[in-house]
Amino acid sequence: MMSWKRASGAAMALAMLAFSGTAMAQSDPGTAPYNAAVQGKRVIMVPMAMGFDLAQGWAYYIGKEVKGFGGTFETRDPNWSVEAGAQAITEAISSDPKPAVIVVHSPDLNSYTKLFKKAQAAGIYVVLVDNPANFPADAFVGSDWDRLGQLEAEAVVKGCGENSSKQIGLVQGDQVNSSSLYQYAGIMRVLEKHPDFKVVAKPDSNWDATTSRNVTATMLQQHPDLCGIIDFWDGDATGSSAAIRDAGKQGKIFLVTTGGGEKVDCDALESGTFGAVVMTELQNQSRDINAIIKFLLQSGQPPGTSKTYIYTLEKATTKADIKPDTCWDLKSLQAAAK
Amino acid sequence: MRSLFSIRNMSQERIVFALAVALFIAAALSLHGFLAVDNLVAIVRSVSVLGILAVGMAVVIIGRGIDLSAVAIMAMSVAWYLQMLNDGSSSSWALFLALGGVVLIGLVNGFFIAYADVPAIFATLASGAFVFGFVRSQLIGQDAIPVPPQNWVETLGRLRFLSVPVEVFLFAAIAFLAFLFLRFAKWGRYVYLMGDNPMAARNMGIPVRPMIVLRYVLSAVIAFAAGILTAAGLLSINTRVVNSTLLYDIILVVVIGGIGLSGGRGGVRNVIVGALLIGIMLNAMTILDIPNIYQNLIKSTILLIAIIIDSVLNPRDEQTAQQGDI
Numbered sequence: 001m002m003s004w005k006r007a008s009g010a011a012m013a014l015a016m017l018a019f020s021g022t023a024m025a026q027s028d029p030g031t032a033p034y035n036a037a038v039q040g041k042r043v044i045m046v047p048m049a050m051g052f053d054l055a056q057g058w059a060y061y062i063g064k065e066v067k068g069f070g071g072t073f074e075t076r077d078p079n080w081s082v083e084a085g086a087q088a089i090t091e092a093i094s095s096d097p098k099p100a101v102i103v104v105h106s107p108d109l110n111s112y113t114k115l116f117k118k119a120q121a122a123g124i125y126v127v128l129v130d131n132p133a134n135f136p137a138d139a140f141v142g143s144d145w146d147r148l149g150q151l152e153a154e155a156v157v158k159g160c161g162e163n164s165s166k167q168i169g170l171v172q173g174d175q176v177n178s179s180s181l182y183q184y185a186g187i188m189r190v191l192e193k194h195p196d197f198k199v200v201a202k203p204d205s206n207w208d209a210t211t212s213r214n215v216t217a218t219m220l221q222q223h224p225d226l227c228g229i230i231d232f233w234d235g236d237a238t239g240s241s242a243a244i245r246d247a248g249k250q251g252k253i254f255l256v257t258t259g260g261g262e263k264v265d266c267d268a269l270e271s272g273t274f275g276a277v278v279m280t281e282l283q284n285q286s287r288d289i290n291a292i293i294k295f296l297l298q299s300g301q302p303p304g305t306s307k308t309y310i311y312t313l314e315k316a317t318t319k320a321d322i323k324p325d326t327c328w329d330l331k332s333l334q335a336a337a338k
Numbered sequence: 339m340r341s342l343f344s345i346r347n348m349s350q351e352r353i354v355f356a357l358a359v360a361l362f363i364a365a366a367l368s369l370h371g372f373l374a375v376d377n378l379v380a381i382v383r384s385v386s387v388l389g390i391l392a393v394g395m396a397v398v399i400i401g402r403g404i405d406l407s408a409v410a411i412m413a414m415s416v417a418w419y420l421q422m423l424n425d426g427s428s429s430s431w432a433l434f435l436a437l438g439g440v441v442l443i444g445l446v447n448g449f450f451i452a453y454a455d456v457p458a459i460f461a462t463l464a465s466g467a468f469v470f471g472f473v474r475s476q477l478i479g480q481d482a483i484p485v486p487p488q489n490w491v492e493t494l495g496r497l498r499f500l501s502v503p504v505e506v507f508l509f510a511a512i513a514f515l516a517f518l519f520l521r522f523a524k525w526g527r528y529v530y531l532m533g534d535n536p537m538a539a540r541n542m543g544i545p546v547r548p549m550i551v552l553r554y555v556l557s558a559v560i561a562f563a564a565g566i567l568t569a570a571g572l573l574s575i576n577t578r579v580v581n582s583t584l585l586y587d588i589i590l591v592v593v594i595g596g597i598g599l600s601g602g603r604g605g606v607r608n609v610i611v612g613a614l615l616i617g618i619m620l621n622a623m624t625i626l627d628i629p630n631i632y633q634n635l636i637k638s639t640i641l642l643i644a645i646i647i648d649s650v651l652n653p654r655d656e657q658t659a660q661q662g663d664i
Contacts, residue, residue, distance in 0.1 A: 049481065049578075051474065051480045051481035051482075051577070051578075052480060052481050052482070053480070056480065079474075079581070080578060080581050081581070174630060174631075175629055175630070175631060201627055202627065203624050203627065203630075204629055204630035206582070206630050207578070208576075208578070208579065208582055209572050209574070209576055210387070210568065210571075210572065210579065211630075213384075213571065213572060214380075214384040214620065214624070215624050217380045217383075217384065218377070218380065218621055218624040218625060219624075221371060221374060221376055221377045221380055222370070222371045222377075222625055235482065235576070238482075238572045238573060238574050238576075239572055242495075242571055242572050242573065246503065246571075247376075264484065330480070334479065
């Protein structure tokens with residue numbers, strides 16, 4: 001039988017153990033391995049160019065997050081040149097210290113596939129954003145362009161209305177970029193369900209505003225009854241909207257486009273220049289990119305093991321849907337980044 | 339006796355003009371809506387910026403040079419100008435700075451070509467890349483710069499006379515001024531003499547070097563005007579145009595109109611004929627819904643044919659040709 005003294009001593013030891021036990025429970029067992037996995041990791045982003053709203057938005061949000069967890073974040077600016085982009089990726093693969101992740105905005109389906117393979121072989125995770133490629137990357141984060149096209153077509157069908165001419169014009173981007181090809185497929189899918197709506201012309205803008213303006217002017221000339229136009233990018237929709245303005249048809253033609261959801265999109269909706277914009281929710285998309293980067297860094301799996309597709313939720317926004325936080329403002333992001 | 343249509347009389351300009359007329363008639367007969375007044379106005383409007391740039395290029399090419407920096411100057415000077423306006427600079431100060439920059443680039447181009455004897459094709463290629471890189475990285479924040487609201491550029495874009503857009507009149511005005519300069523001004527005549535035979539022009543006492551500088555400054559200022567018009571139409575300027583085929587389209591218009599790349603020949607009329615042919619062709623191809631890649635193929639085939647015809651009709655002058663000439 002224990003003496004009272006020993007018993008109280010044991011009780012005290014037990015209490016102390018219990019106390020120190022609660023102190024142990026307060027330290028999160030997740031943080032140490034997390035920090036070990038992510039700290040000091042180098043992330044390089046290679047967009048098609050740094051000079052447009054989405055790229056600057058991604059760079060801001062990803063950069064903030066990566067720096068926040070103690071990594072380093074860099075961007076490369078190929079300035080719309082496929083070769084310069086290939087060079088940037090090649091340089092990233094052979095650089096020292098080797099990046100842990102490259103985030104690539106691919107200009108088309110095939111150009112970089114060999115480089116992606118090389119990057120994965122070198123132990124670098126490949127995350128594709130916005131434009132899909134014919135390559136099973138570790139992750140793709142971006143729009144489902146087919147679905148996006150469907151949303152545009154639904155918006156233009158609604159915008160034209162039942163009593164309109166039901167004639168629609170498309171200003172496509174080009175015939176190589178997946179965003180353009182899939183967008184077209186999605187639009188056609190919806191229009192099959194509305195057989196009375198007809199696509200009367202579908203020129204390419206080659207993503208250039210002046211070309212978009214010229215082809216839209218011709219389209220309006222040839223089809224004066226047009227009730228709606230889908231321009232495949234807000235970057236060149238300034239051209240199609242200029243042609244509509246030139247023809248004095250503002251308010252009569254429902255212009256639908258897609259873009260990064262920067263303030264210019266909301267301004268154009270407010271002024272009636274755009275009828276509807278299918279916007280990329282930049283902040284959510286960037287958060288998805290960040291989450292998959294953190295996941296990959298901790299996964300311990302070699303690059304090329306898993307293939308994850310994270311499609312961003314998209315929605316066609318019209319003037320009626322605009323709220324103060326619908327669009328983001330590049331200027332304030334740039335100011336915050338300084 | 340030589341008939342009007344003998345092969346010797348078929349200068350390239352006439353061939354192209356005949357081709358343009360034939361294309362016009364074919365389009366008018368087969369394409370519904372082609373002949374509508376609005377469509378014809380739209381054709382001329384769609385090539386006016388291209389035409390203005392081609393007038394500038396023509397002045398340089400006639401003097402046996404080439405300006406590959408024209409598109410970079412056009413886009414970047416106006417982008418910088420609009421950026422200054424957006425940042426709150428006063429309109430006149432910003433315009434003064436932008437124009438000053440444009441003239442400076444023209445002077446630098448001219449200096450390298452006239453005094454440092456750098457071939458024009460390399461000097462302007464390099465200066466164009468420099469202008470793009472410097473302005474894009476140091477002076478502006480992103481690719482596309484919008485025209486600020488309530489600005490004279492916006493008003494310019496909305497101007498119409500007899501419901502014809504102002505671009506058409508400005509193209510006409512700049513073409514007419516260039517015509518007067520080349521035809522009647524003493525310095526304009528020098529351009530031909532220098533293009534035909536630079537050494538002879540020099541021996542004759544023409545101030546060859548300052549004249550070269552003048553041409554590149556002219557070309558730069560004309561490019562700036564074309565940029566302002568582009569911004570006025572689109573309410574923004576996108577510097578991506580520097581990477582587009584616009585530069586080649588300008589050379590296409592000049593060469594197709596019959597201005598020989600070896601210099602000394604042609605005039606503003608050639609530019610107008612060339613621009614109209616391109617305008618009619620692009621318009622007809624768009625009405626026919628021909629995809630962009632085929633349009634480029636057709637355009638480049640025509641450029642190739644024009645260059646071949648050019649080299650047959652205007653062979654290089656072995657006596658005056660120099661290394662570095664194009």
